[in-house]
Amino acid sequence: MRRSLSVKAGLTLWTAAVIVFLFTPIVFLVVSSFNDFTSIFRFTRFSGKWWGRMLDNEPMKDAVVTSLEVAVISTAISLVLGTLAGVALARRPGRWTTAFVGLILLILVTPEIVDGAGQLSWFVWLGGPFREGILPIVLVHTVFSSAVVTLIVRARVAGLDANLEEAAADLFATPTRAFFQITLPLVMPAVLAGGLLSFTLSLDNVVATSFVSPAGHTTFPNYVFGLQGGTIRPEVAAMATVVIGMTLLAVVGVILALRRGGQSGSEIAAGLTAH
Amino acid sequence: MRAPLFLLAIPSTLWYLFLFVVPVVLVVVYSFGTKVPGSPGDIDLDSPGLDRYREVFEGSFNTVLRQTMRTSIVGTVLCLVVGLPVAYFLAFKLSPRAKALVLTLLMIPFFTNYLLRTLAWEIVLQPRGFVSNLLQDEHWFTFGRQLRDTPIQILGTRAAVQIAIVYNYLPLMIFPIWVALDRVEPHLVEASKDLGAGRLRTLLQVTLPLAAPGIVAGLVLVFVPLSGDYVTAALLGGTKGNMLGAEVANQYFSAQNPPAGSAIAVSLILSILAVVAAFALCVWLLRRLLWLNRRVRPALRQAAQP
Numbered sequence: 241m242r243r244s245l246s247v248k249a250g251l252t253l254w255t256a257a258v259i260v261f262l263f264t265p266i267v268f269l270v271v272s273s274f275n276d277f278t279s280i281f282r283f284t285r286f287s288g289k290w291w292g293r294m295l296d297n298e299p300m301k302d303a304v305v306t307s308l309e310v311a312v313i314s315t316a317i318s319l320v321l322g323t324l325a326g327v328a329l330a331r332r333p334g335r336w337t338t339a340f341v342g343l344i345l346l347i348l349v350t351p352e353i354v355d356g357a358g359q360l361s362w363f364v365w366l367g368g369p370f371r372e373g374i375l376p377i378v379l380v381h382t383v384f385s386s387a388v389v390t391l392i393v394r395a396r397v398a399g400l401d402a403n404l405e406e407a408a409a410d411l412f413a414t415p416t417r418a419f420f421q422i423t424l425p426l427v428m429p430a431v432l433a434g435g436l437l438s439f440t441l442s443l444d445n446v447v448a449t450s451f452v453s454p455a456g457h458t459t460f461p462n463y464v465f466g467l468q469g470g471t472i473r474p475e476v477a478a479m480a481t482v483v484i485g486m487t488l489l490a491v492v493g494v495i496l497a498l499r500r501g502g503q504s505g506s507e508i509a510a511g512l513t514a515h
Numbered sequence: 516m517r518a519p520l521f522l523l524a525i526p527s528t529l530w531y532l533f534l535f536v537v538p539v540v541l542v543v544v545y546s547f548g549t550k551v552p553g554s555p556g557d558i559d560l561d562s563p564g565l566d567r568y569r570e571v572f573e574g575s576f577n578t579v580l581r582q583t584m585r586t587s588i589v590g591t592v593l594c595l596v597v598g599l600p601v602a603y604f605l606a607f608k609l610s611p612r613a614k615a616l617v618l619t620l621l622m623i624p625f626f627t628n629y630l631l632r633t634l635a636w637e638i639v640l641q642p643r644g645f646v647s648n649l650l651q652d653e654h655w656f657t658f659g660r661q662l663r664d665t666p667i668q669i670l671g672t673r674a675a676v677q678i679a680i681v682y683n684y685l686p687l688m689i690f691p692i693w694v695a696l697d698r699v700e701p702h703l704v705e706a707s708k709d710l711g712a713g714r715l716r717t718l719l720q721v722t723l724p725l726a727a728p729g730i731v732a733g734l735v736l737v738f739v740p741l742s743g744d745y746v747t748a749a750l751l752g753g754t755k756g757n758m759l760g761a762e763v764a765n766q767y768f769s770a771q772n773p774p775a776g777s778a779i780a781v782s783l784i785l786s787i788l789a790v791v792a793a794f795a796l797c798v799w800l801l802r803r804l805l806w807l808n809r810r811v812r813p814a815l816r817q818a819a820q821p
Contacts, residue, residue: 247714251604255617258601261682262624265635272638281641321527328523340524347535349735351743351787353760354780358538361545361773383534386527440626446746447760451767461630468750472634480631491626495619 266484273477280477290474297475303463304479310374310459311442314381318438321382322389323431327423329390330397331405344387355383356451363452376452377459381442388441389434396430397423432497436490443483546777555771567778576762576779580786583759586673587742588790590680591688594737595730597681598688602729605689606696625686633750636679640669640751671753679751684741688733695729696722731798735791742787759783 272280276287295301329337347355359380363370370376404426408418424431446461453462460483464476547563605617624632669675699722707717723730745760759779766776 248608251600251608254600255604258597258685259620262621262685265632265639265682266624266627268638269631269635280638321530324523325527328521332521340528343531347531349739350539351740351760351783353743353745353763354542354784355535355538357763357767357776357780358542359534360767361541362538379534383531386530390527444626444628446630461628464630464634465746480634484627484631487626487628488623491622492619
């Protein structure tokens, strides 16, 4: 019994240490936004002045706006594609399912540098709208996000009783109507979770975005990446804090949405890691 | 009623063909081409050949490939060592409520932008930063006194890269292992103990083999994207952190030579596949050996029955 207790104490300490390890840099980033000095890399004394100057930095503001636009549009597209494919996968399994799931897994494991390089070459070849504005960035973000949404929605639909849709059909609902009035409301928690995930994945992307971004359009992380090697002012850390705060809300939102949908933590993580 | 649902996957299929399959095929095709001299990256495909690959292998490729694979393999193993106890703790030692809390805590950093997280490590590891000062001024460690006046250089070393890599990829290891452990039937563990196996033996012969698919998934989920990552290494490792991904980006952006970049990208994918294949072979051999060593060899399906 005593040994069992010491094992548990050891594991508890280990996990606590890992959580401290995971949060330490984030805390430092947030604290560095309250630095008085002009660089985040040397802390002199506390000051809130950079928070006030955050909105005066036009290029950074543009980058954040671009990030949000790209995240919203790519999330909307990913949700439509992913929900449709997820329902189809769960309800009409067949030989094509294996091929389709294989393609999705391939998308999830292909190093981003490879898709990014290929997408750049393809967009250069296509030209026109594919090299202008935020369209190329949006398109690139939808590929990975919609694959993730597909897997989450599929897991949810597979857990639903197919008789509900059959009953709707018996009651003379057209397939479209059955989809919108029966299937869709039931998979809503998964759609919501997938949406919030797509949003954070889009905000997270750096490598593929850096390949396809047209001149004059950049996202916030890529703006920060571009600052490397020079001075990074605390206003960047302040904006980063705001972005991290939004991510935090999204994560809590995902978990609450899935919990309301009756999925256990294990299923949530299974969905997230494409099991 | 049957046909329409099948059609729902068609938009996605077309989307992936257009935005994933064609680009990846283009990378392969371009790697056989030649850059039009003096152009901003135009490609000549009139006389396709393996010249780019030859140039790549004659250059610094081998050194960088070795560095990339070492960084990735060490990073993956460290993630397993750090993550496995956490996954085990999550699966077996917590009430559902505490589990949800710890899970949320693990997810939050994972979904925080990884560039911002890497930037945060830059702050922590500065020569006059927190870790360095802790080791020097605060006398927290006995050797602190000696190091007092020399700032400790952690940034720009391999250690910095490995720390940040474990940091960035750890949750990808913890989640799949935890999912697999969570599905292990408690009865099987109890049965093992009833049959006289000790804790360690139960862990090694019952629990971990049952969680093996999750461990394999975690290893692959960490290793594959990690080998293609170069941002973490570029920011924290300086020249010590040169990864193949950076070479690809350099060829595309600085050298404006997409064929050379494509050849490196294809070589990178082949190297990743080779490592994964070698790993799969080792796993297969290990299982085979364990199987041959067993005195009793029940069919697996029978063993799983209560």
